[in-house]
Structure formats: C-alpha cells, structure tokens
Amino acid sequence: MDPSTSPTSIAPTRRTFIRGIAAAGASTAAAASLGKAGLLAPATAHAHPQHSPNDFSDFRALAPSSADLFEVPEGYRADVLIGWGDPFADDDGATLRYGFNNDFLAYFPLRGDDEGLIFVNHEYPAPFFQHGNVDGARKTLEQVRIEQESVGNSIVHIKRGRDDVWQVVSPSSYNRRVTAHTTPLTFTGPLAANSAYPGIGTVAPGSLANCSGGITPWGTALSCEENYQDYGTTGGYGWVRPLLDTDDYVNGDGSSAARPAKFGWVCEHDPYDPSFTGAKHTALGRFRHENTAFRARPNKPFVLYMGDDRNDGAVYKFVSELPYRPGRRSENLRILASGKLYVARWEPDGRRRFDAAGTLLTATEGTGWWREVTEDELVDTHVRIASNVGAAEWTAHYATNRPEDVEVGEDGSVWIALTNNSGVNDVHGSIRRFVEHQNDATAVGEGAPFEWEDYAAGGRHDGAGTGEEGFSSPDNLVFDKAGNLWIVTDISSGTLNDPTRPQAFHANNAVFMIPAGQEAGAATAYRFANMPVQSEGTGPYFTPDEQTLFVNVQHPGENSSGDPSSTASYSSYWPKGSKTTERNPTKPIPATVAITKVRRGGAPGSRIVPAPPLPPRDTTPPQLTLDVRERISLDSFLHSGLTVRLHVDEAATLDVRLRATIRGGRRRGWRWGWGERRIEVDTARARTDAAGGVIVTLRARGRERLLLRLARRADAQLDVQAADRARNVTTRGARIVLT
Known part of the structure; x- marks a missing residue:
C-alpha cells in the first residue's frame, strides 16, 4: 500500500514542508518519538536523538534569572532584529512601522536559508507606552488610531549576512503591514454573507488580537485572533462610537446573531504576494484561537488542530471537505472555506484538577473522541457548545486547562500546551499529547477514540541541577528536526518573581528544551534562554537549516505604572537598557531576537541583550x-x-x-x-x-x-x-x- 494513502502512515505535518522546503511549523521537523529512553550529559542539555543533532541540540543550561535582560548560553549570540516602531519600507518607499507586542512568528524562505520573510503577529496594544492614556472612556480618535495601527501583522524581508547576523531588507516589495482598520479581510465559509448571521457579512475592517498562528503546506500564514472581546468596550480599549463611525469592534457574545462578529477568527495571508487579500475562515469557528497545527496527506482531507486559550477552553479539529493536492495552490487556497469542525471530548476528565494542597486528583491518561460542531455553534463556539451540552457535561469532559499551543509531531501525535487553570488549582500547567484512532487524523465520533496522556507536568523539581529546576505555564511549543521539544513559558507578569507564589523558583519567563527520547512523566526541561522583566518569549521558530532560532520578546515592563512620560515609571528598560542596573533608562520595546551559534572565525556578538557595557579602556602602558x-x-x-x-x-x-x-x-x-x-x-x-x-x-x-x-x-x-x-x-x- 502507498504509505501516503494509508490511514496509519506517518503523515506530513506543518513542520516538514512549506513550498517544498523543510521549513518550520511553529518550527521545523517534529519529534519522531519522545517516548523512548535517551541519554543526557550531566547539567547539559545534550540530546542523543535518532535524527541528526542541530546547532541547538547541545548547550549548557542557564540558571533562572530575574534580571532585566535577554540571555542565552555560552557559545550563542543574541541580536535584536527589529522592534516596535522600527521603520521599514515597501518598494514604493512608503515607511511602515513594526507593530507592538509581537507574538507568532513564521519564517518563509526566499533564496535558500539565508534570505526570507518573517510573518509576525502583533497581539495587542499598550496605551501606557504608546500615548499614555489607559482610560478607554477618555481616548481621542488619534489615540485609537495609534493602537489600531500597532496591531495586526508585519511581513518583513530579512537577510543573513556572512557574519551570521540578520538584517532587515528595506525597501522591499515584500514588506507590508496588516492593521486593525486599514487592511480589509474577506470572510469565507458557511457564515459569510449568510443572512442568518448579519453581524459577520462579507468583509472585516482588518485584524486584531493576533496571538499565535501557523503555516500551511501551500505557503500561506494563518494568524489567530484571540482576545477580541477586549476592544469594543469603554472598559477595554474603547474602540466604540461615537469616537468611531462603526460598531465592528464590539464583541458579539452569541446572544444575538445580529451583533457584530468581525473578529475572533483564523485569518489566512500570503506573505509572498503583496496583493493577496486576507481571508477569515468561518468554518474554523469563532473562539479565542491560540494557534493552528496541521496534518496533510496528498489527495486526502486536510486536518487543522486548534486550542481555545481560556480557562476551561476546549481543543478543536477541522477536517476539510476538499482534499489537499500538492502543487495545486489555487485549489488549496479554498481548503479552509469548507469542512467540518469538531471539539474534543475527554475521558475520564479533560482537566488536571488539584486540591488546595496541590495534590493531583485526576487521571494522567485516558481516551476521548471528536464531537461535531454544528453550524449554529460556529459563531460563538465556546458559549454555544457549552450551552447545548450543558454546563456539567462541558466542565467534566470538554473543558481543559487553557489549551494554548497545539503542535503535531513527526509521528502524527498531537501535543498541547495546557498553560494553567486557577479554577482547578492547576498552577503550573502541563504538556499533553494524544494519538488519533489508528493514527488517522480524520477519525471522528465515539467509535474512533483517541488515546491521551499528560507527557510533562509543570512545577518545581527539587534537587535538580542548574537549569533543570522545572518550568511553569507552558505556552508556545516547537519541535526541531532532532526531535527536541522547545517550550516558552507564560507566567503572568503580576506573578513573576513574587516570593509568596509557587512560581517563585522560576524567576523570569524562559525558553526550555526537552531533549528527544525522554519518557512521559519523567521528562526534564533544560533552560535555554531567559526573558527580561515582565515579559514572555513567544513565536519560537527555526530557519530551515536550523542555524537560527527566532524568539519574540513580548510586553517587557508590562506592569509599568505612574507617569507615562517618566522613565522612573517603567519596570523594564529592555532592550536598550536594564532596569536591574539602572542602565540607560528608556521605554521598553517588544522586539524580535535572532539567536545563532557562534562559529569559529565568525562574529562573537553577545549572548546578552543589552550587551554588557565595555569596561573602561586601560590607558596605562605595561611596565x-x-x-x-x-x-x-x-x-x-x-x-x-x-x-x-x-x-x-x-x-x-x-x-x-x-x-x-x-x-x-x-x-x-x-x-x-x-x-x-x-x-x-x-x-x-x-x-x-x-x-x-x-x-x-x-x-x-x-x-x-x-x-x-x-x-x-x-x-x-x-x-x-x-x-x-x-x-x-x-x-x-x-x-x-x-x-
């Protein structure tokens, strides 16, 4: 039998190809099997995978840090590629500005491994830093426009120099921005132009709340709109009438199909085509989308997995009506417009529940199946399904602990970052994986159960070595070609470094790697990078040759308060300064960092951002x-x-x-x-x-x-x-x- 048509074959995932090139999904090729025993050098994240190791397979793990800096291990360098407000230009010479709070990132190759495009989400604005007015009821139109132009997406042309340092190519015909009000997107799918849902219509004014995302094997980027509920209220960002002449930013909560529902969708963009009109796919449901991860087999339905990032949110799967046909791009661009959406039902429990003392009360493995989502449940998916199945049923069998990133392993297994859930005392979260019935991604219904297990639990590892202390609140995930699993954490800024909280051992948020070959329940995560004060790392993504790892630093100094015009009010000065040493007080800036291994004869750079100041020059000659x-x-x-x-x-x-x-x-x-x-x-x-x-x-x-x-x-x-x-x-x- 042709393995590409066998329901039990290992299927290509979003890490294994893009336009025929082995580019990253939320990174690159995924873990072949993390369930086998492996070897690890003491105090060093040194994997021995069945795939060839890459530049990031072997490093000496870092100790936790609460300093206001970005740090990677010895032997690596970190360079800020681009940050909020940095200018770049299209080929007409129009000046564009890099958006705020960069989250998802994907690299799309242009000419080999050394030149490509980065597609970046900008999740939400920060009025305190952008114009100083944090009161949504008192904003001016100019202030709202500043915020609207800072969210959405950036497509930036970049190139790696001979010194391994990446630079923005500007001007470039590829460079462009998608914002919340100047870049219309069209709706597709069963709810578009549907008279039963007049709050959707045919066009949205732009995109916002862009959290994580994914790619497709036909070379497009998927951007997920997450916390869309925060914009169209005076208690939120205040994007309301009479300041604006539209109600598009008001959140339709499912109580009426006529209320606006312009945001909260998965959006598709083509980074390679500046003339491409983005699409919002209603067939994928409307909820707080975190990201997407696919499985694709030639001439078979295309499958997309998604998480709903909220306490007691669910995990979803879309199965396309049209088959995926490699090489037929125009056909594949219609794939996400029609198909069926399903929601995962877990047995015996969907949530890891703990008592007040922190003792786990629920099973760490079980089974589940996929329930079909009806058309009338697509517009406000979480609310309507929970109402239809009943609160008790939803809570027991559909709810999970904030499912953020979902990734597909090379063997077809599906991995979920369950960040945390205060409602069930899950402080640290976990990483769960499941395998579809007969490894068939299209399997649905009670007769085709999947099997799941909690692979790695967050929390402190007492007695562990440096850099092995444990992780908390996993967010984005990515596999590399060596089979190692990479994790970035998202402990809330108000909790970070609070000595009274159980997350205190963690210090700042960080990037971790779990080497391939570790067994479920016994996996050790090794700390690879430390984030600045009150920030999280997002969007980890490898270049196809895996010689560069891009990481976004989001919301440094997020809890700053006081006088916005005074640097004394900022809790971080990153990346141009450091609050820890009071060096160069300046406004903190979300930015994209490129991490590379220092090569013999190459530019050494600095493993810390900002680079430590040079010592005063010695001017005394030797005696x-x-x-x-x-x-x-x-x-x-x-x-x-x-x-x-x-x-x-x-x-x-x-x-x-x-x-x-x-x-x-x-x-x-x-x-x-x-x-x-x-x-x-x-x-x-x-x-x-x-x-x-x-x-x-x-x-x-x-x-x-x-x-x-x-x-x-x-x-x-x-x-x-x-x-x-x-x-x-x-x-x-x-x-x-x-x-």
Missing part, C-alpha cells in the same frame, strides 16, 4: 624592565647567543629585535674595508598571561652569522616592545657592543 649584558665578545655571541631577561607587570605581548652595524672584515689574516653595514640579526616574540618574567635568547644565523664572523667589531641595538591587551605599548632599548 617593562630588561636585563642584558652591554658588552660581549663576538665569539661568545656566535657560540651562545645573547640572553635578554624581561619583566612586565601585566599580561603582554613582547617583540624583541636585535640589529647590528658592522665595520670592515677579514679573510685568512688579510684585512679589507667595506665601511659600515647594517644587518638584521634576530627577532623573537613572547607572550605572558600575567605579570612575570621572560627569558629570550637571540642568535645570528645564515648570512648574518657569516658577516659577523668576518667583522672586526659590531655595535648592536636591542629594541623591545611590550603591548598589553588594551594595545597600550611600552618600548625599551639597549646598546650592545660585540667585540
């Missing part, structure tokens, strides 16, 4: 003394050389040079004169790693030795130069008579 005989016979010199004893008071490089002026000559007792002649006798170089003495012996060889034998006398000049590490130089000299 140098020399001890040498100033008169020596020619015969003695030719036999034993000239011994020079040197002493310096610090580490230095010593260059020693002996030149001579010779007079006359002799041959078989007969003399003749040639006047004076200057010759280079010998040179030597020595280094000291600290203060101390060095002995150097200078000798004459070859032609110079013959000339000295013929000379009746020579006057020599000894010159010594000592240069310290700051390139301060001291010179000393001595005249030597050779008779």
Whole structure:
C-alpha cells in the first residue's frame, strides 16, 4: 500500500514542508518519538536523538534569572532584529512601522536559508507606552488610531549576512503591514454573507488580537485572533462610537446573531504576494484561537488542530471537505472555506484538577473522541457548545486547562500546551499529547477514540541541577528536526518573581528544551534562554537549516505604572537598557531576537541583550624592565647567543629585535674595508598571561652569522616592545657592543 494513502502512515505535518522546503511549523521537523529512553550529559542539555543533532541540540543550561535582560548560553549570540516602531519600507518607499507586542512568528524562505520573510503577529496594544492614556472612556480618535495601527501583522524581508547576523531588507516589495482598520479581510465559509448571521457579512475592517498562528503546506500564514472581546468596550480599549463611525469592534457574545462578529477568527495571508487579500475562515469557528497545527496527506482531507486559550477552553479539529493536492495552490487556497469542525471530548476528565494542597486528583491518561460542531455553534463556539451540552457535561469532559499551543509531531501525535487553570488549582500547567484512532487524523465520533496522556507536568523539581529546576505555564511549543521539544513559558507578569507564589523558583519567563527520547512523566526541561522583566518569549521558530532560532520578546515592563512620560515609571528598560542596573533608562520595546551559534572565525556578538557595557579602556602602558649584558665578545655571541631577561607587570605581548652595524672584515689574516653595514640579526616574540618574567635568547644565523664572523667589531641595538591587551605599548632599548 502507498504509505501516503494509508490511514496509519506517518503523515506530513506543518513542520516538514512549506513550498517544498523543510521549513518550520511553529518550527521545523517534529519529534519522531519522545517516548523512548535517551541519554543526557550531566547539567547539559545534550540530546542523543535518532535524527541528526542541530546547532541547538547541545548547550549548557542557564540558571533562572530575574534580571532585566535577554540571555542565552555560552557559545550563542543574541541580536535584536527589529522592534516596535522600527521603520521599514515597501518598494514604493512608503515607511511602515513594526507593530507592538509581537507574538507568532513564521519564517518563509526566499533564496535558500539565508534570505526570507518573517510573518509576525502583533497581539495587542499598550496605551501606557504608546500615548499614555489607559482610560478607554477618555481616548481621542488619534489615540485609537495609534493602537489600531500597532496591531495586526508585519511581513518583513530579512537577510543573513556572512557574519551570521540578520538584517532587515528595506525597501522591499515584500514588506507590508496588516492593521486593525486599514487592511480589509474577506470572510469565507458557511457564515459569510449568510443572512442568518448579519453581524459577520462579507468583509472585516482588518485584524486584531493576533496571538499565535501557523503555516500551511501551500505557503500561506494563518494568524489567530484571540482576545477580541477586549476592544469594543469603554472598559477595554474603547474602540466604540461615537469616537468611531462603526460598531465592528464590539464583541458579539452569541446572544444575538445580529451583533457584530468581525473578529475572533483564523485569518489566512500570503506573505509572498503583496496583493493577496486576507481571508477569515468561518468554518474554523469563532473562539479565542491560540494557534493552528496541521496534518496533510496528498489527495486526502486536510486536518487543522486548534486550542481555545481560556480557562476551561476546549481543543478543536477541522477536517476539510476538499482534499489537499500538492502543487495545486489555487485549489488549496479554498481548503479552509469548507469542512467540518469538531471539539474534543475527554475521558475520564479533560482537566488536571488539584486540591488546595496541590495534590493531583485526576487521571494522567485516558481516551476521548471528536464531537461535531454544528453550524449554529460556529459563531460563538465556546458559549454555544457549552450551552447545548450543558454546563456539567462541558466542565467534566470538554473543558481543559487553557489549551494554548497545539503542535503535531513527526509521528502524527498531537501535543498541547495546557498553560494553567486557577479554577482547578492547576498552577503550573502541563504538556499533553494524544494519538488519533489508528493514527488517522480524520477519525471522528465515539467509535474512533483517541488515546491521551499528560507527557510533562509543570512545577518545581527539587534537587535538580542548574537549569533543570522545572518550568511553569507552558505556552508556545516547537519541535526541531532532532526531535527536541522547545517550550516558552507564560507566567503572568503580576506573578513573576513574587516570593509568596509557587512560581517563585522560576524567576523570569524562559525558553526550555526537552531533549528527544525522554519518557512521559519523567521528562526534564533544560533552560535555554531567559526573558527580561515582565515579559514572555513567544513565536519560537527555526530557519530551515536550523542555524537560527527566532524568539519574540513580548510586553517587557508590562506592569509599568505612574507617569507615562517618566522613565522612573517603567519596570523594564529592555532592550536598550536594564532596569536591574539602572542602565540607560528608556521605554521598553517588544522586539524580535535572532539567536545563532557562534562559529569559529565568525562574529562573537553577545549572548546578552543589552550587551554588557565595555569596561573602561586601560590607558596605562605595561611596565617593562630588561636585563642584558652591554658588552660581549663576538665569539661568545656566535657560540651562545645573547640572553635578554624581561619583566612586565601585566599580561603582554613582547617583540624583541636585535640589529647590528658592522665595520670592515677579514679573510685568512688579510684585512679589507667595506665601511659600515647594517644587518638584521634576530627577532623573537613572547607572550605572558600575567605579570612575570621572560627569558629570550637571540642568535645570528645564515648570512648574518657569516658577516659577523668576518667583522672586526659590531655595535648592536636591542629594541623591545611590550603591548598589553588594551594595545597600550611600552618600548625599551639597549646598546650592545660585540667585540
């Protein structure tokens, strides 16, 4: 049987291809199997996967940090690629501005591994930093416009230089922005232009609340609108009448089909085509979408997994009506417009529940099945399904603990980051995985149950080594080609570094890696990167060659308060400064960071952002003394050389040079004169790693030795130069008579 058509075959996932190139899903190729035993070097995240390791498979894990900096391990460098407000231009010369609170990121290759596009979500604005007015009831139209233009998406053309440092290519025909009010998107699917749902219509004014997302195998980006409920109220961002001439930003909560429902959808964009009109797919449901992850088999239905990021939110699956046909892009662009949406029902429980003492009360494995979502449940999916199945049934079997990122492993297994849930005392969250019935992604209904288990639980690991203390509140996930699982955490800013909270061991949010081969329930996560104060890492994504890992730093200094015009009010100065050291007080900026391994001969860069300040330059030259005989016979010199004893008071490089002026000559007792002649006798170089003495012996060889034998006398000049590490130089000299 052709494995591509077998329901039990390993299916391609979003990590395994994009336009025929092995590019990243939320990264790259996924774990073949994390359920097998593996090896790990002590205190070092050193995986031994069945796939070849990459630049990020082996590193020395970091200790937790509460400092206002971005930090990666020794041997790596971190560079800020672009940050909020940074300008970049399209090919018409129009200036664009990078948006606020960058979340999802995907890399789309252009010319090999060294040039491509990044597609970035900008999740929500920050009035405190952007214009200072945090009261949604008192905003001006200008202030609302600033916020609307700062969310949505950025498509940025980037290129890697020979020094491994990425730069923005500007101007470029690929560079563009999608905002909340200037970039209309069209609706597709069963609810578009449907008279039963007039609050949707055919067009939305833009996109907002763009959290995570995904890619498709036909080369488009999927951007997920999450917390859309926060915009169209005066208690939220205040995007309301009479300030605006529209009610589009008001949240339709399901109580009336006529109320606006312009946001809360999965949006599809083509980063490669600036003329592409984005689409919002109603067939995928309307809820607080976190991200998407796919499985695709040629000529079979396309399957998309999604999570609803809220306490007691559910996990969903879309099965397309049209088949996925590789190479037929125009057909594939219609795939997400029609199909069936399903919601996962879990047995025996969907939520990990704990008692007040932190003792787990529920099972860590079980089964489940996929219930079909009806058309009238698509518009406000969570509310309507919960109402239709009943609160008790929903709570017991559909609700989970904030399902954020969903990823598909190389073997077809599905992985979910269950961030946390205060309602059931789940403080630290967990990572769950499940396998579809017969590994068939299209399997649905009670007769085709999937099997699930909680793979890795958040929480403190007492007695663990440095960097192995444990993680809390997992958010985005990504697999690399070596099979390692990467995690970024999302502990709330109000909880971070609070010594009274159980998350105190964690310090700042961080990036972790679980090496391939670890068993469920016994996996150790190793800390790879530390985030700045009150920020989270988002959107981890590898380039196809896995020589660069992009990470977004979102909302540094999120809980800043007071006078917005005063830097004293900011709880972070990142990335241009550090609140920890009060260095360069400045407004914090969400930004995208490129992480690369330092290569031999490459630019070393800095593993910390902002880079530590250089120490004051040493301007004091080294103290140098020399001890040498100033008169020596020619015969003695030719036999034993000239011994020079040197002493310096610090580490230095010593260059020693002996030149001579010779007079006359002799041959078989007969003399003749040639006047004076200057010759280079010998040179030597020595280094000291600290203060101390060095002995150097200078000798004459070859032609110079013959000339000295013929000379009746020579006057020599000894010159010594000592240069310290700051390139301060001291010179000393001595005249030597050779008779």
